[in-house]
Amino acid sequence: MPDYIIATSSTSDLPRTWLDEHNIPFIAYGYTVNDEGREDDCREESRAAVYAGMRAGDILKTSMINEYAYYDFFKSLLDTGKDVIFLDMSENMSASYQNCKEACAMIEKEYPDRKLYFMDTRCISGGLGLLVMSMVRMMEAGKSWDEVIAWGEEHKLKIAHRFTVDDLKYLKMGGRVSNASALVGSLLSIKPVLYVPDAGTLDVVKKARGRKAALNDIRDGILHDLSKIDPTGAEIHILHADCLADSEYIRDEIRKAYPQVGEIAITALGVVIGAHCGPGLLAVFYLCDGRSPD
Numbered sequence: 001m002p003d004y005i006i007a008t009s010s011t012s013d014l015p016r017t018w019l020d021e022h023n024i025p026f027i028a029y030g031y032t033v034n035d036e037g038r039e040d041d042c043r044e045e046s047r048a049a050v051y052a053g054m055r056a057g058d059i060l061k062t063s064m065i066n067e068y069a070y071y072d073f074f075k076s077l078l079d080t081g082k083d084v085i086f087l088d089m090s091e092n093m094s095a096s097y098q099n100c101k102e103a104c105a106m107i108e109k110e111y112p113d114r115k116l117y118f119m120d121t122r123c124i125s126g127g128l129g130l131l132v133m134s135m136v137r138m139m140e141a142g143k144s145w146d147e148v149i150a151w152g153e154e155h156k157l158k159i160a161h162r163f164t165v166d167d168l169k170y171l172k173m174g175g176r177v178s179n180a181s182a183l184v185g186s187l188l189s190i191k192p193v194l195y196v197p198d199a200g201t202l203d204v205v206k207k208a209r210g211r212k213a214a215l216n217d218i219r220d221g222i223l224h225d226l227s228k229i230d231p232t233g234a235e236i237h238i239l240h241a242d243c244l245a246d247s248e249y250i251r252d253e254i255r256k257a258y259p260q261v262g263e264i265a266i267t268a269l270g271v272v273i274g275a276h277c278g279p280g281l282l283a284v285f286y287l288c289d290g291r292s293p294d
Helices: 016-021 044-055 067-078 097-110 125-140 145-158 168-173 179-187 211-227 244-257 271-277
Strands: 004-009 030-033 036-039 060-063 083-088 116-120 159-164 190-195 203-209 236-240 264-268 282-287
Touching: 004 067, 004 125, 030 271, 044 264, 044 271, 060 271, 067 083, 067 097, 083 097, 083 125, 083 145, 097 116, 116 145, 125 145, 125 159, 125 236, 125 282, 145 159, 159 211, 168 271, 190 211, 203 211, 211 244, 211 282, 236 244, 244 264, 244 282
Parallel strands: 004 083, 083 116, 236 264
Antiparallel strands: 030 036, 030 060, 159 190, 159 282, 190 203, 236 282
């Protein structure tokens, strides 16, 4: 048994079944649906219900995790007698990041002889999930604390994140685009193609005319990345907010171009990212030789 724990947050967007199977503790972000408080439990049925509700007009808001919640979470893990590696969203995408740092400082004072490693992953959503899964597999294979952390630091910027959204109004509400841009985009059926660069931000890299064009831009970017590596056995994660058919289209296009790739998993997007981007968001994550939106 390893002498350390890998833990994460609900924004890794991993399925609850996987988290439970591998005994991975997670701290849950909170959110409200029409002002009713809920906790992100990472369950597929919760995600499906949220997106159905958003399509029907529900208003979602998310909230930060405060330093005391992080403190209690870390303390409960360290009290098991094991050290902790914690992986959360990119600092540049998480309003909770500073609270987590403050909790870590509190923990270090209380547990001076113990180890708590908090990584700025520069990843979000399924990119964070892929990083967590990869490091957990290494831990389960018997790799040491230092080996797992070194692999994570070396590879975190080699996880590609490609997104598109279906309705700009959610990005507008979150302050990512102006009212004028959202209005013009809606009138012209502009669908932004987004990417997470090394800085761990969420950047618009292209504005496609129509949903199919946006999906094909994502497909082309994936195929370009796979052309630069040996794609044999490559693991690809597709996350979606109530757009399964589009996810299957991307999966089939990848498999047609590179039949030798490994598993192409399709799962529901977590509610925190979904709340800011809305139903119809589709995101693809995989290891590459370095992030590039081309």
